[in-house]
Amino acid sequence: MPFINDVIEDNKKLNDESKSMLDGSRATRFRFDPDQAIALLKTRIIGQADMHDSIADMLHVVKADFGSGERPLAVFLFVGSTGVGKTETVKVLTEAILGSASQMCRIDMNTLAQEHYTAALTGAPPGYVGSKENHTLFDFEKIEGTYSKPGIVLFDEIEKSSKEVARALLNVLDSGRLELSAGTKRLNFNNCLIFMTSNEGARELDGYRRKFESGWRKYLGHRPCRTKEQEILNHALQKKFDLEFINRIDRIVFFEELGHxxxxxxxxxxxxxxxxxxxxxxxxxxxxxxxxxxxxxxxxxxxxxxxxxxxxxxxxxxxxxxxxxxxxxxxxxxxxxxxxxxxxxxx
Ligand SMILES: Nc1ncnc2c1ncn2[C@@H]1O[C@H](COP(=O)(O)OP(=O)(O)OP(=O)(O)O)[C@@H](O)[C@H]1O
Ligand SMILES: [Mg+2]
Structure with a gap:
């Protein structure tokens, strides 16, 4: 017998399709307002213009609903020094889209600092204790979202996890799938917004920017160069993460230091x-x-x-x-x- 939630979702699907056939409007299954979400984000997160712009772009694309459905809806990495609003941004966005920050699936990657902690995400392999129970830190419902709302996952402080743990996420970022090690369950991230945060590269980038705040560069009116900034950030990230990992991220957003x-x-x-x-x-x-x-x-x-x-x-x-x-x-x-x-x- 189907669950009542599935029946409600199916009915919504049918309703949307028949409504758009009747009034000629274009159907999007998503029921959230990108402008409202962005407005809330702007009142709660001060500064960080790059982040506001890129989140706005992403929300409009997601709402328009023409994605392939074969990968996550979005994969973002937020980079910046401590206390500048990386984690808070994801909390506020979750509140705006899903009603409460507790609705996101948050994985604190600093708790997965050793390679054998991969099992905390993928479940224990066959033959090991717990393999049959499919234990994982992922909350299936929060990841998969619903027909009208995306799921939201936050991998917080990703640089603190072991390389092996980050590697276990390659498939998640690419095809939106994660097969649990026991082979009995597959998680689907294709209706999910994936966010990751990291401090990696922040110090180097802030150091570069600070050079322009005084001395001859300031006197001559020189400004930090965007390509050079990108280079510094990429260099620091590549030292820390595999290229395949970085290559699967849609957008890397740098959070600025919060000045006076x-x-x-x-x-x-x-x-x-x-x-x-x-x-x-x-x-x-x-x-x-x-x-x-x-x-x-x-x-x-x-x-x-x-x-x-x-x-x-x-x-x-x-x-x-x-x-x-x-x-x-x-x-x-x-x-x-x-x-x-x-x-x-x-x-
Ligand atoms: N840009 C901002 N605008 C308003 N409040 C902010 C901003 N940045 C940080 N805060 C406040 O500071 C607190 C800490 O921010 P947050 O947890 O997002 O830091 P973070 O960038 O994730 O740092 P860390 O790398 O140390 O985890 C937030 O709960 C929020 O109250
Ligand atoms: Mg944080």
Whole structure:
């Protein structure tokens, strides 16, 4: 007997086909709005113009639904230094398309640092313990998605996995298939957006870009050259990964270091998120200029937005918690800075 979900999916398929025959509109099975997804991404991920452009291109192509169906819908590698928004981008995109970040299948590749961990993805080979159970870190349902929504997979921090583990993914990236070692089950990634993140090459590329920020290059108005940047990145990636692996990636997107000029916007994003959490207790908080300056003032770009988050957690949240506990009836708070100390008081 078919599962109720299969029946619903089949009905959707028939509905779409008959609707497009009646009104002459072109049928696309996908039910998500690329523009809405991109708008959410732009409010949550500050800067990273290359990423916004390439995700927008990809979402429109996927939605148009003319892919071959013989490989994943998209394969992206996000490269950049720590705390610049690589993982967060995939979370926000999943939220925009599937309703919640928990709907993606996330594999933390740093847990697969030794070659025998390949079995964590492909299952144990025949004759080994667990081979019959088809144990794998992949969540079948999240990978395969549904008729109207793609699945989303994130291989996070791929450079930390062993080369053998990365090699096990070659077929996934190419033909969208992964046969589990026991030979009894095959995973299908052809309705799936695949994202990978890595820090590889970020340091070299940032070093190259920094040369143009001062000295004679700046004086003469020289700018970093795109082909040279690509060369540096490719060189670093090729040192780390097999050429076959890199060759199967549709798009490599470089995430820039988050300079001072982005901080105020990132702080606003963090405050919106904090206020969302506080709204559960019917409470809100505002920051005056001195408090904002205190939080963004000592930013170290090497640590990305995580540094700012840490300052919020270490300096703002404890003060807010104290003020909340001292005055449980108050619903509106203001943070301000006095003689180098952050203070939160009822507004
Ligand atoms: N560009 C950005 N805009 C807004 N917030 C950001 C941005 N980049 C990072 N953040 C914030 O910093 C946190 C950490 O970012 P994220 O996990 O995406 O870092 P990452 O680039 O994956 O770094 P790592 O290589 O260390 O994993 C996020 O949860 C988010 O709150
Ligand atoms: Mg990350």
């Amino acid at each position: 000029h982005f901080l105020d916007d990132i702080l606003s994003v963090e405050l919106v998120m904090l206020n969302k959490r506080l709204a559960r207790h019917q409470v809100s908080i505002k920051l005056d200029d001195t408090a904002r300056q205190y939080l963004v003032g000592r930013h170290d770009p090497r640590f990305g937005a995580r540094h700012l988050r840490r300052r919020i957690r270490a300096h703002l949240e404890p003060e807010l918690a104290r003020a909340l506990n001292a005055d449980p009836g108050c619903s509106s708070f203001l943070a301000t800075c006095h003689s180098e100390k952050l203070i939160v008081c009822p507004d």
